[in-house]
Amino acid sequence: MNISNQEYGELAKRISPPSAMYKTIPMAFVIGGGICVIGELLLNLYQMAGMDMEQAGMLTSMSLIFLSALFTGLKLYDRLAQHAGAGTLVPITGFANSVVSPALEFKSEGYVLGLGAKMFVIAGPVLVYGISASIIYGLIYYCFKTFGG
């Protein structure tokens, strides 16, 4: 059979994604939802231990990040991610994984420009755009507050 690259691309696109999507989306839903349930569980535990909502929320994030770093180090998080897709990416544990994973991988290139710099390969852009968006919101909010609204 003689087909061009473009035709092949279209063919591959037509055949591959739908066959996977009925599996990937429910997996992302269940595993992502599960991670959120663990978060909810920790949130309640910390509040029962006498923390206020804000402290409990921060400690929950910290705990999830710790667990994610541990499981990334043990190579278990990436194995789960192969099945979970966005289910392990979208929760805060995915953010932590995106920090630990390149740090570990590029350790061999040195502790400063390898581990230290590569740590922010994904977290960097997230902070650049997240923090900038929040600053823009702060400026708009300030203008509304002072000049009207």
Added chain:
Amino acid sequence: MDMFMEYVWAFLVGGLLCAIGQVLIDLTKLTPARILTSYVVAGVVLGAIGVYEPIVNFAGGGATVPLTGFGYLLAKGVREAVDSNGILGAFMGGFTNAAVGISAAIFFGLIAALIFKSGSKINET
């Protein structure tokens, strides 16, 4: 029963946010880095216009654990900081509220990278 429903909502809302991410990956070829960035920025926008707060109130961890929750936290921090510090607050609030998350990721990330051996996952299995 109330307690139980709380977990059901956390599961459903958190699951839905992840499923949306998966749809984006499958249909648009967005890379993981772009998904994470978009989720945080979307969280800032949704937090700013006041849509995300009600979701947090009833879904708890289902709304705060996904990265949109991180964005919401940035917006909330900025609003509070502007309220108490004026325009300077726009440059304070985001980092104030994200401090624990960022510090934890850096510190635990460093420890994990120092302790564990790097190695391809393929060799492991």
